[in-house]
Amino acid sequence: MEHPAKVIARTLAADADAVCRHYLSNGRQQGRYWIVGNVENAPGRSLYVRLTGPMSGPGAAGKWSDAATGEHGDLLDLIAATMRISTLTDTLEEARRFLVLPQPAPRLKSYAPAGRGSPKAARRLWAMGRPLAGTIAERYLINRGLSDVAHHKALRFHPDCYYWREGHSPLEQPETWPALLAQVTDLNGRQTGLQRTWFDSATAQKAPVEPCRKAMGCLLGNGVWLGNPDDVTAAGEGLETMLSLRIALPALPAVAALSANHLSALRLPETTRRLYVAVDNDPAGRSAAKALAERAMNKSIEVVRLVPRLGDFNDDLRAFGLNELRVHLRPQLAPGDAGLALPD
Structure with a gap:
């Protein structure tokens, strides 16, 4: 038996124009598409919904996407996004309510657009x-x-x-x-x-x-945290670099700033007492590590640099293996951390 969501999605797609006029009332039709700013019904041209086409497959009616955010889906997904509904059950309930309405509902209130890359x-x-x-x-x-x-x-x-x-x-x-x-x-x-x-x-x-x-x-000052911030933390540039360090030092929280510029501007927890800085072996990496270390030391945080043998710690992991990476890291750690971070 076909899932009710698929049936309702097809029913909505059969009258995609009415769905768009109801949920995206600040938009307008342009050829085979309904054009609007975003899923919050702001005026604009970023989001487009296909009004005509086959019921499934490429070019299907009811398929939509937002050029600014990369969001996309069918009309059930669109209803969930515009109404800020978080569950499929509630989305289906709203869709069923719409499908039995004899007249379109009043225009929805416009909200401030999310903005490209926000x-x-x-x-x-x-x-x-x-x-x-x-x-x-x-x-x-x-x-x-x-x-x-x-x-x-x-x-x-x-x-x-x-x-x-x-x-x-x-x-x-x-x-x-x-x-x-x-x-x-x-x-x-x-x-x-x-x-x-x-x-x-x-x-x-x-x-x-x-x-x-x-x-x-917003990346500036923030990062991809692998573990919760603590009084002893490691920071570095790339995601694979810090995942490699996290595998070698499983008890050490780590954060990937995602670029050299963002590493130099990384915000540190107020409780940080020791910071391990994973250095990328290139000019930008060394410069960013130095800038972060200086900022940390100005806040009376102890700084310990971790330097790979090759370009970064993922290069080391792939070239030499996990055990050799741990052997290389052990003498670089503060004495009180070696037994906590590394397995016997």
Whole structure:
């Protein structure tokens, strides 16, 4: 028996024009599309809904996407987003209510747009993610020597994450690639941004697009936290670098700032007493590590630099293995931390 959601989604798609006029009343029809600013019904041209087409497959009626945020889906997804509904049960209830209305409901109130690449857009995309286990993203990480990382709460997977090339048209269909989502948060655990890494599903390697990584939201001062901030913390640039360090030092909270510039500006918990700075062995990496170390020392935080043998700690992990990485790290740690962070 077909799931009721599929039946209702098709019923909505059969009258996509009426759905759009009701839920996206600040938009307008342009050819085969309904154009509006975003799912919050703001005026604009970022979000478009296909009004006509087959009932399923490519070009299906009722399919929509937002060029600014990468969000997309069917009309049930659209109703959930516009009404800020978080469960399928409530979404179906709202859709059934709409379908039996003899007249369109009053125009919805307009809200301030989320804005291209905003923290709100990042939170919406994060909510569309799923666990990493068994996905292309997990395969990619395992290929990088990063096994047993699917449990990290800061990581999710999106099977069809939109990728917009530079200079795309609002009506252009985007590419879709599987993507690793890395959640950027502040020191209170509030999401402020997101990093997306796209993959080729055939090879489980990075997708053949440039750049294959993009960030959205507010990154400055924030990062991808692998563990909760504590009085002893490690900080570095790249996600794979800090995942590698976290595998080697499993009891040490770590944060990936995602770039050299963002590492130098990373905010540290007020309770931090010792900071391990994972140095990338290139000029930008060394400069960023120095800037962060100086800021930390000015706050009377003890700074310990962790230096890899190669370019970064993921290079070391893949080249020499986990045991050798631990051997290399052990003499660099403060004496009181060695027994806590490393297994016997």
